[in-house]
Amino acid sequence: xxxxxxxxxxxxxxxxxxxxxxxxxxxxxxxxxxxxxxxxxxxxxxxxxxxxxxxxxxxxxxxxxxxxxxxxxxxxxxxxxxxxxxxxxxxxxxxxxxxxxxxxxxxxxxxxxxxxxxxxxxxxxxxxxxxxxxxxxxxxxxxxxxxxxxxxxxxxxxxxxxxxxxxxxxxxxxxxxxxxxxxxxxxxxxxxxxxxxxxxxxxxxxxxxxxxxxxxxxxxxxxxxxxxxxxxxxxxxxxxxxxxxxxxxxxxxxxxxxxxxxxxxxxxxxxxxxxxxxxxxxxxxxxxxxxxxx
Amino acid sequence: xxxxxxxxxxxxxxxxxxxxxxxxxxxxxxxxxxxxxxxxxxxxxxxxxxxxxxxxxxxxxxxxxxxxxxxxxxxxxxxxxxxxxxxxxxxxxxxxxxxxxxxxxxxxxxxxxxxxxxxxxxxxxxxxxxxxxxxxxxxxxxxxxxxxxxxxxxxxxxxxxxxxxxxxxxxxxxxxxxxxxxxxxxxxxxxxxxxxxxxxxxxxxxxxxxxxxxxxxxxxxxxxxxxxxxxxxxxxxxxxxxxxxxxxxxxxxxxxxxxxxxxxxxxx
Numbered sequence: 001x002x003x004x005x006x007x008x009x010x011x012x013x014x015x016x017x018x019x020x021x022x023x024x025x026x027x028x029x030x031x032x033x034x035x036x037x038x039x040x041x042x043x044x045x046x047x048x049x050x051x052x053x054x055x056x057x058x059x060x061x062x063x064x065x066x067x068x069x070x071x072x073x074x075x076x077x078x079x080x081x082x083x084x085x086x087x088x089x090x091x092x093x094x095x096x097x098x099x100x101x102x103x104x105x106x107x108x109x110x111x112x113x114x115x116x117x118x119x120x121x122x123x124x125x126x127x128x129x130x131x132x133x134x135x136x137x138x139x140x141x142x143x144x145x146x147x148x149x150x151x152x153x154x155x156x157x158x159x160x161x162x163x164x165x166x167x168x169x170x171x172x173x174x175x176x177x178x179x180x181x182x183x184x185x186x187x188x189x190x191x192x193x194x195x196x197x198x199x200x201x202x203x204x205x206x207x208x209x210x211x212x213x214x215x216x217x218x219x220x221x222x223x224x225x226x227x228x229x230x231x232x233x234x235x236x237x238x239x240x241x242x243x244x245x246x247x248x249x250x251x252x253x254x255x256x257x258x259x260x261x262x263x264x265x266x267x268x269x270x271x272x273x274x275x276x277x278x279x280x281x282x283x284x285x286x287x288x289x290x291x292x293x294x
Numbered sequence: 295x296x297x298x299x300x301x302x303x304x305x306x307x308x309x310x311x312x313x314x315x316x317x318x319x320x321x322x323x324x325x326x327x328x329x330x331x332x333x334x335x336x337x338x339x340x341x342x343x344x345x346x347x348x349x350x351x352x353x354x355x356x357x358x359x360x361x362x363x364x365x366x367x368x369x370x371x372x373x374x375x376x377x378x379x380x381x382x383x384x385x386x387x388x389x390x391x392x393x394x395x396x397x398x399x400x401x402x403x404x405x406x407x408x409x410x411x412x413x414x415x416x417x418x419x420x421x422x423x424x425x426x427x428x429x430x431x432x433x434x435x436x437x438x439x440x441x442x443x444x445x446x447x448x449x450x451x452x453x454x455x456x457x458x459x460x461x462x463x464x465x466x467x468x469x470x471x472x473x474x475x476x477x478x479x480x481x482x483x484x485x486x487x488x489x490x491x492x493x494x495x496x497x498x499x500x501x502x503x504x505x506x507x508x509x510x511x512x513x514x515x516x517x518x519x520x521x522x523x524x525x526x527x528x529x530x531x532x533x534x535x536x537x538x539x540x541x542x543x544x545x546x547x548x549x550x551x552x553x554x555x556x557x558x559x560x561x562x
Contacts (some may be wrong), residue, residue, distance in 0.1 A: 037328075055401065059401055061397065078402055078404070079404040080404075081404070085402055085502075087398055087399075087402075089395055091391075091394045091395020091396045091398065091399065092395075092396065092399070093329070093391060093396055095329055095332075095333060096325075096329055100325055100328075100329070103321070103325055104321075104322050104325045104326065105399065105403060107317065107318040107319070107321035107322040107325070107401050108317045108318070108319075108322055108400065108403035108404065108405045109315055109317070109404065110315030110316045110317050110318055110404070112318060112321065125473055132492060144399075147402075150404075151315075163541060211336075249470060276445075278384065
């Protein structure tokens with residue numbers, strides 16, 4: 001085996017909340033990622049994804065545990081240009097133009113030769129002369145991606161990279177990423193969009209409340225969830241102000257049971273909710289009607 | 295790469311020793327300086343306002359002051375206002391950039407924090423040189439008069455002394471975090487310039503209070519070669535007074551900045 005891209009053991013980080021009570025953001029996380037892997041960190045907001053990313057990048061010091069990136073301490077890996085990141089909380093200077101931003105960061109990496117290449121790769125050529133403040137959220141996100149590519153890193157860590165992008169921009173972004181992954185870059189990304197993990201990652205690490213609750217090939221994770229969701233509209237007379245009539249749901253379940261349908265669930269149709277159901281540690285095959293009373 | 299020595303087999307990527315890239319700090323500083331200089335709003339207060347004030351209050355005022363004239367006195371005062379507005383703005387925005395997320399972007403580059411501080415200090419002094427040069431040149435061309443040593447010493451004190459207000463800008467922006475903090479810091483400079491006897495000569499109680507404010511010592515020192523401490527309203531400040539003022543405020547601003555840095559660190 002070669003040196004893992006990321007090797008973290010026993011990572012733990014605790015913050016003090018504004019009211020003084022401690023909050024364990026990341027709790028005993030072990031993670032090994034091999035070169036060339038594409039891994040999704042999936043979890044709802046507050047699951048500890050960003051804190052984990054910060055520790056992998058050496059921007060936050062863990063309270064306990066160790067992190068090695070290509071066998072090095074994270075700071076050394078960054079200085080060597082082997083790891084780079086698109087951070088959720090990373091900021092841009094609004095009065096730089098797109099090209100100046102890339103030039104400035106390229107200068108600090110000592111890689112001014114990479115400016116044109118990364119601008120093209122992030123499809124920013126048309127926007128090169130535009131001020132950052134005039135760019136949309138999605139365009140700024142692409143600029144941050146360009147900055148991450150400047151050192152030509154072996155590993156790119158992306159924290160919620162498609163924030164602020166509409167569906168079209170999101171699709172395009174992942175196409176760019178796919179092209180990059182094909183060149184052999186190791187890619188780790190944090191997301192709360194189930195679909196992004198599903199489409200793009202070979203391996204999915206599920207995080208919930210600071211812990212890794214599932215770490216498997218994405219196909220297995222999908223299988224655990226049931227692959228596809230079927231939704232249908234109930235007749236209007238069973239929908240009251242306090243949700244769907246429980247007796248009616250009971251009947252639906254009885255009718256569907258012979259077809260092998262289990263886990264009938266009524267909830268707001270969001271991936272966030274779907275994910276929460278998945279990480280709620282409900283026993284497999286449970287017929288409990290989650291949210292029936294809602 | 296010593297950490298990988300025990301694993302035995304290497305992939306190609308492990309063996310290839312990358313050329314260690316060196317941060318091109320000068321390129322970064324040049325880009326950043328250009329960005330600061332084209333900020334029209336900021337540069338209005340750094341260059342436009344003090345130049346305008348010199349033209350209004352100083353131009354053609356040939357009454358004698360010390361070894362020169364009133365035009366010279368006003369020229370030095372206005373140049374010092376422009377210079378401190380420059381250093382306050384650059385240092386303040388540097389702190390704000392760090393807090394608002396650009397610092398995290400920079401944290402992913404091989405640049406050392408000390409190199410960043412050095413680059414920003416250089417930029418601050420470069421921007422401060424703009425109003426000093428411009429207003430001194432206009433002054434020289436429009437009848438400001440003084441001995442040659444007045445010109446040299448005043449320019450040196452105005453320019454180097456403005457560094458004190460870089461510490462002030464840093465302190466204010468670390469304490470009042472947020473994107474409008476540099477604006478607050480620069481706005482307070484205007485108030486302190488009035489209190490500090492920079493814009494208009496004061497007397498009585500206001501002058502007594504003003505002597506304790508941060509800009510008083512710095513501006514009085516810059517004018518000292520010309521005035522030897524004599525005030526427009528009569529009376530003379532001993533040299534130790536502006537010196538003590540500058541030293542005291544250097545200590546206060548430094549402590550405030552260190553407290554601000556500690557507070558920023560405590561969050562992560």
